[in-house]
Amino acid sequence: MDTTGPLRRVRAFDRRHPLSWDVALACGVGSVSANASGDLHPPGVALLVVVHGALVLRRRRPLPALVAAASAVVVGAVAAVLTGTAVPWAYLAVWVLLFHVGLRDGGLRERARFAVVGLVVGLVTLTSAVSPAGAGASGAIDTEERVRASVAVLAMCAASFLLGLQIRGRREQLAAQREEAARAAVVAERSRIAQEMHDIIGHNLSVITSLATGGAVAVRNAPDDAAAAFDAIGAVSRSSVRDVRRVLAVLRHDRSAEGAALSPQPGLREIPELVEAVRAAGLPVTLSRVGSLRQLSAGRQLAVHRIVQESLTNVLRHAAAGSRVGVAIRRDGADVVVRVDDVGPAGADPGGRTPAGVPGQGILGMRERAETYGGTLEAGPVRGGWSVVARIGADGNDGESEEPRR
Template sequence: MSTSPQGYTDRFERYADRHPRVVDAVLVLVLMACAIVGSGLTRPGAAPPQRDTTVLLVMGAACLALFRHRSHPRAVTVVNAVCIVFVTALEYVLTPLLLAPVMAAMYWLTTHTGLRTARFYSVTTAAALMAASALFDPTYAASPVPRSIGYCFWLLLPLAAGSMTRLRRAYVASVQARAEHAERTRDEEARRRATEERMRIARELHDVVAHHLALANAQAGTAAHFALTDPRRTKEILTSLTDTTSSALRELKTTLGLLRHDSTPAPASLEPSPGLARLPELVSTCSSAGLTVTVTTAGEPRPLTSGGDLTAFRIVQESLTNATKHAAADSAHVHLAYEDARLLITVTNEAPYGTTDAAPAVPRQGFGIMGMRERAHTVGGSFRAGPRPGGGFEVAVGLPLPPATPEASSKATDSATGEGT
């Protein structure tokens, strides 16, 4: 527990907040004692004042009025100012003990209403005291300036103390507000991160499970179609089906392993995230399901970031999966166009999307297109998907490319030269 003055002040304020009436009663009793003692003081060499019940009643009324300082601070200040002026008219010496009640009223007026209002009341009270002293105190004319300065000093002192209290309370309130805001911000950030993580997990599982299950279903259907007419091709398709399911299990295991070890280094057994380098494998798998995929490239190939490479592969994978499940076409085309700052990926099929006849079709509702759009926007890319004017369906994606470096350009040139040779 803190024993510093600041610690005592904090504990007193907390106690005052919990028991305001008790604190007010104690302060009023102390101020009444000060007024009683102050009414018996006189100047050096002068006869003591003839104390009667009038001054005690007046000062008692001033002190009792302080009980209402929280609800009526202006009225309490006016009552105390009138009482102290009346005591001055009775020719009592205005010592700090007699001024204590009006000083307390000024302090509370400052804390409740602000410095500007309290300054007006303080100046008005000081002027009234100087006028009463000039009229009723024969000794005031001998030293008006020191007496006036004394009145102003004692009445302005609670204004300074009240202003400091207001500033301290405002500072504490601002600190508490900032702490509450920071706490709310942390909670909101945690919820946002949890939502983003949940969406990321959902996208990964959807891409892994939906793609391989769709291909497995297509391969099984194709194998059933050729089971009696072409046993050799049926065997090849069933072999590809085994590879598809094995690949699905591996990718699912890899995805779950990455999620399980998200806060620790990933084990060495986990496979790297798929990228465009696995595009030939994806094309081969789609071919075994009866979908012929052609891939064309325009521009000088450049490496993407890890997130961009995974996004590009997953979007192509999902587009081909949708073509396998929903389109009547037996072929699809993937076009990669490398520009200065971005990679344009276009996946198209010629058949009407979502139907087996020539009538126009509406894409089925699902999470595939929504997931592709979210993936593209996550890495700062653009996404567009919809029916083609001449029939079929098209998915167009633009993904940002990292700035080309001299080393990357040199490697790409050497690779192109080697392939040409």
């Protein structure tokens, strides 16, 4: 039987009417205690009223409520011995209060709280042995029965308190795990935003630097070429601004309750534009795509785009004059293989770039993107240049996006 619905409704009522719920619980426990006590006399009724009245404070003042209830039980037991009347059965209320003392922070240090609880448990246990519930002053219950009753009361007191402590510890552990998960999510999001900003700004600034260098030379000899270079600088700058705004918009709207419709992340469709921007900077680039790239998920497309972008950025930064670059994207079963080869001029030092054993942040970022999809990335010097080969595994979400335009 599914109890989720009733429990949810009970919790909702408790949140809306906490005092009503506390009074109802006190009345329910009091009814059980009164029924277990048998015939009650006026002092016994007064004792039950005081003990179960303390239950109303079980959440707001758990430790004072426990002390008040235990004191009433001790006073009632002493009065019963002196007057020869029966002792009401009020231990259930004490057990409920012990549970809540273990469950909630009473405002005292742990050592002081344990001392108070130990004193209360000892007095209640002693009371149950000296004057068991239902026994009069004549001592109609034998010694064995008294010992058995006191052991049972002691065991239930300890079990109630320890159960409250266990549930409290579990709640604190879950709260700590949630906080740690939230911190990890914040760190991961910051890392993702930093990686996106690195890819966007690093690439576009490299293109702009190359265009500006070429334009400064061409302005003296080929004004038309210089004008084209400066137009390309403007186009790349505007594209960079749009990309940065999109990333910052994601960060801003992720904090809002309603969110917002944001521009899609770049994918395979934007790679030809990326290649054209690099060509405009004066670096010959060829692009080839082999196999069916239909309906790759947006995440895999973004990974492919960023790997190509970072590779071309590294080429712009480090390539020697006369270098040529080939970009190849092909489907290999369920995987996508991205290869970017910088074919440097003859006689170039193959180790002149980032050392293979000490990869830069860009290479680390590309490797992380590939490994996110269970893939691999290899980057290192080849004859006269540099090569990046990334394999991006399947993520189970293919089919979410359309065929990229060729």
